Amino acid sequence: MHRLDLCVCLFVIICGIGSATDVAEESLTLKVTNQAQLYTVFNFSVITSYAGAAEGYHYHLFPRNIGNLVKKYSVAEFHLSMTQGLWRYENWGYPDFSAPPGAQLWVWFQHGVKDVDAAWRGFANALSGLLCASLNFIGKTETVIPELSFQPEGYLSGENRHYIRYAVLPRENLCTENLTPWLKLLPCGSNNGISRLIDPANLHHSRFLSLGLDFKYTCTEEICTRKRMELSQSVSTVFDLQLGPKNKPDFSIEEVLGRRLKGTCPLASKSLVKFVVPDNVILQPLPTYSDGNLRVYDLVSMKKTGNIKAKWSNAAVSSSDDIPHLLAHCHITGIGQQDGGIRCQIANTASGNVSSTIMQTVPWFLQVYLHTLSVTDQSGKKMEIGDLTFRPAKIRQSPHFIEYRLVVPEKSTVVITMQFTRGFLTWTEHPPDANHGFYIGSTVISVDGQEIGLGREGTQRIYTEIMQVIIPVPDFSMPYNVICLACTVIAIGFGSLHNLTTRIFKKVDPDEADQSLLSRLKGRLSAIKTRIVGQGTPP
Structure with a gap:
């Protein structure tokens, strides 16, 4: 009995050691653009040990459903983005996470996959069900194999273009039903930390909204002997700022995002809020540290978190440094x-x-x-x-x-x-x-x-x-017109033919014909009329 208890304790300790390698980080970056608009980026990442998670089937902070998909379809790395709106490079500069309008998915598969097309279809369908998206519409007519673009961003033993697939759905819309399962992949969900600021209803009032999900393998040493799995989730938005007195775009986190900061995610080892603002902007409360235009709040070291306000000491001035080349x-x-x-x-x-x-x-x-x-x-x-x-x-x-x-x-x-x-x-x-x-x-x-x-x-x-x-479109009303015409012709032709073939025609005597109900009714009405007229005539 004691030996069994000892084995159980050792197993728990080993699992605890494996789970301790999971590292979760979260950050929020707010940057004011030249057009009095606020560019916000939510970024969440989880890094875990490949040996402790995928091979041991044990997951701590890393989402298990992503790990199962990656293992089942032998995925080396994948990058998914779902975007509503168009990124305006002239006004907003280069984004932290680039994405086209609609849905984009590109995947590198592990070397040795026998049927890459079957794995590609299966992975797209599984990811579609996981995020409540329409990625299941990705088929042969949307898939290509890039030769130069989309280099692997993580560790990949050898680069063979046979194992990459790329597809885009320009008409795919981003809805709140996509954001809800996306939030469930976070270590703390949407209950604590920076993720609590993500309000699906409020995000859809922005000018630009992009949802990102990226997975890759990484190595900390030059000769990779032990790979790590890294999952990164991002939400990028652009909000309009209301100009106050003297054209000052003062704002606060609660005014823009609709919620206040309340604590941090207890599972996150790093929780940062970053402001990229000009020198004439005063932040309240004061940031943890500053580096030029970058002001950083370390939520883990802060005793109390709440609303952060940004106020301009003078009118905002546009800068040409952020204009892309x-x-x-x-x-x-x-x-x-x-x-x-x-x-x-x-x-x-x-x-x-x-x-x-x-x-x-x-x-x-x-x-x-x-x-x-x-x-x-x-x-x-x-x-x-x-x-x-x-x-x-x-x-x-x-x-x-x-x-x-x-x-x-x-x-x-x-x-x-x-x-x-x-x-x-x-x-x-x-x-x-x-x-x-x-x-x-x-x-x-x-x-x-x-x-x-x-x-x-x-x-x-x-x-x-x-x-x-616009391509040539057929006259979709033609089937309706044909159906109406055909039904009319059939009704007239078939009705007449049906009457001729089903009715029984008999020869009727003219005297008997006058004794019909209608003729007798006419006779009575005529007699009543004659009587009334006769009574009204003076003698």
Whole structure:
């Protein structure tokens, strides 16, 4: 009996040691943009030991449902974003977490997966059910295999492009039903700490809202002998600030987010609130420490937390430091419903050349012509592109895929154009709002962060607008008209034929015909009339 108790105690101790490797951190960053708007970023991360969690089937702070999905489908890393609205680079600068409008998912699978497409479909469907999203609509016609873009961000033994899949759903909307299961993945849920400030109803009143979920393996040593699992969750929003007296955009956390800070998450080892504000901004209470425009509140060391207010000592002044050096915009060209094109404009205001990788996917029902691809500078001179990859679409099987490298010269503008022809869809392939049109996903431009003045290493992705295209739509009222006409013709023709074939015709004597009910009724009425007229006549 004592030996059994000793084994149980040892097992509990071992499990406790394994769970102690879990580290949870949370932070909230608030940054005032040049347009009197507030950019807020909620970031939550959980780092755990791979050996203690995935292999031992024991989870402490790391969400078990994510761990089961990663293990079942042999996922090396995945990145999911669901965004409502368009990020305005000219007004807000570069975001901390870049994401296109709609839903975006890209996954690296472990080497050795036999059927990557089956694992991709299964993982997308499982993630769709987990987050109450429409990721189950990701199929062959939305999936591509990038050749240059979307490099692995975590540890991956060897880079084989056969094991990466990418898809985007431009029309996917972000709802509160997506945020609720997302919050349940946090160690403290939405009950304590910074996550308590996330009010789903309040977030949907913002100009921009993006939800992120990223998983990857990391290593702390050069020769990776023990991998760790890292899950990062983020919420990015942009709120409008109300200008007070003398155009001062004073605000507080409670005014913007609708809730107050109350304590920290007891499971988080680090809980920070960061303000990126100009020097003429006074914060109350005073921050824990400051570093230039960065003011930091360490909630773990603070005895009391509550509302944090930001007040301007003088009128807010716009700064040109946050204006991005590289901007990109795309739109549809052409008139009518037959021919069209895509025109993208990339502007580089930096004092040096910027090397970029451009990727574009086009739906299969738009017939893209590669020979019409043109890349010119602002003077109209053609420019060279490198490492061009073009995969033409297969009808109802795969989209068009175009990817290449391009060097954008300093202080110049590059124009990229490409022509296409609209195809036809069967009437069952149109959505319920067919006249609304279809969407082409954002063009993805990948650049080095240091080349565009971000001051940090790593790849920065720039997403353009999604493009709406109208394709020929059939007359959906025609089936109704045909049904009405056919029913009318059948009713008239079949009714007459039915009467002729089912009625019995008999020869009737004319004298007997006058003895019908109607004739007798007429006779009585005539007699009554005669009697009345006769009584009224004077003798």
